[in-house]
Amino acid sequence: MIRKTLNASRLQNEVNRRIHRVHEIVEDGVKIRVPRPQKQPPDASGCNWTMKHFGNAIGYERVVDEVLKAVRAEYNLGDADNAKDINSLFGE
Template sequence: MAKRERSRHAIKEEVSRRIHQIDEVADDGAHIRVPDPEPHERDAWGRNWDMDYFGNARGYEASIRSVVDDVRDEFDLVDDPVTRVPNPFGD
């Protein structure tokens, strides 16, 4: 199945939504700071982005990693056309 393409913002929002639905995070009322996804060359699993350095994540690392990996399997990171700066020289 082909992955759906999403912008940085959309991926960040989806990861945040899923993290805050983790039972232990929700039960504790924790607010996890979610970083922007960082692009990288496609890896052996076909993933082209990752996330590191979540804020207030102590004790939830394994659950967060599971969420991030699930989202990485579902979505490819694409350039956000709104934030892409056009080349003034046209090449």
């Protein structure tokens, strides 16, 4: 399967969205802090990023791992969030 590419912010948002849609998390009213993805050399599956140190996730590690596994199978981390030159945004 060919992975889609997302920047760090969008990847973080996607993991956050999926975690907070899991019935168990919604039912318990838990807010889990999702860290920024960290680029790494591609692993055996071809995924080039990881996330560590989720906040407020004690007792929900299984859920977080399942979501992370699914998202890592679908997406790779693209280049930096600032792919465009910031000066071009202001016409400079």
